[in-house]
Amino acid sequence: MGLPRLILLAIVIGGGIWLWRRFNSRKITPTQSMQSQSMVRCAHCHVHLPQNRAIQKNQQWYCSVEHLQHGPQTGD
Numbered sequence: 001m002g003l004p005r006l007i008l009l010a011i012v013i014g015g016g017i018w019l020w021r022r023f024n025s026r027k028i029t030p031t032q033s034m035q036s037q038s039m040v041r042c043a044h045c046h047v048h049l050p051q052n053r054a055i056q057k058n059q060q061w062y063c064s065v066e067h068l069q070h071g072p073q074t075g076d
């Protein structure tokens, strides 16, 4: 009676470890997307910020709506 239960327990633990490893390997994906996130420069004040926080207009990036309204600063 003891041995079949032990084998069943081993299968359950083995399956649990397999699932845990699979879950952990999936956790890497968000980290990779964070690393691929590129920095962009505000066309107005030239400050660098992550692309997901920047606002794009006419292939130019801006740090805020205010700077988007001001437009690109070329420096006279």
Ligand SMILES: [Zn+2]
Pocket (backbone or CB within 6 Å): 042, 043, 044, 045, 046, 047, 062, 063, 064, 067
């Ligand atoms: Zn700016």
